[in-house]
Amino acid sequence: MKTERIILGIDPGTTIMGYGLIMQKGTQMELMVMGVLKLNKYTTQALRLKKIFDRTTELIREYHPDELAIEAPFFGKNVQSMLKLGRAQGVAIAAALNNNIPMFEYSPKKIKQSITGNGSASKEQVAAMLKTLLKFDNQPEHLDATDGVAAAVCHFFQGKIDTSQSSYTGWKAFLAENPNRVK
Numbered sequence: 001m002k003t004e005r006i007i008l009g010i011d012p013g014t015t016i017m018g019y020g021l022i023m024q025k026g027t028q029m030e031l032m033v034m035g036v037l038k039l040n041k042y043t044t045q046a047l048r049l050k051k052i053f054d055r056t057t058e059l060i061r062e063y064h065p066d067e068l069a070i071e072a073p074f075f076g077k078n079v080q081s082m083l084k085l086g087r088a089q090g091v092a093i094a095a096a097l098n099n100n101i102p103m104f105e106y107s108p109k110k111i112k113q114s115i116t117g118n119g120s121a122s123k124e125q126v127a128a129m130l131k132t133l134l135k136f137d138n139q140p141e142h143l144d145a146t147d148g149v150a151a152a153v154c155h156f157f158q159g160k161i162d163t164s165q166s167s168y169t170g171w172k173a174f175l176a177e178n179p180n181r182v183k
Contacts, residue, residue: 003024003025004026006023006024006066007065007067007069007155008056008060008063008068008069008096008101009022009068009069009154010056010068010089010148011148012052012070012085014085014087016037016142017055017148018034018036018142018144019034019035019037019055019056019059020035020148020150021034021059022149022153029153032063033063034140035140035145036141045087053094053095056091056092056096057099061099066102068093068101068102069103069155070089070092070104070106071107071147071151072089072105072106104155106154110154111126111147111154112150114154114158115129115130116129123143123147126146126150127146130150134153
């Protein structure tokens, strides 16, 4: 396992995408940056997806992360919302794969569990624990930012690469491991 790495965490969304980058040095981690991409000003779903792809690509080019940790869509009752969320997640993953960044997907419950010890924790509880862990003062305006950081921190806590999680180093690897997903 590398002793120094940068992890990009993303909380995908179609109105707000949260992101955070952490630097791992040995067993320590430090917050590099966190923020949100506000998407509600864009009128079409296609334009929102393009903005997610573009911003994720910008983050990759600016900070050169070694890995992407992303929150998996949760199964809700509204199928249309879940579909939109899955698309948002997909374009963020595509940006990572397009730049040869391995990706790791974690359920919301797994992320909350790894940060707070409680898989049902609130966004506020997750943010408060991250504030303690990463020693930052300013609470972001949108908790989607800390949700993005939480995905990265969850991945950090996994230590070694967990082979039960999805990990792809590019489109070729993804296609080789998922031949049934290509028609």
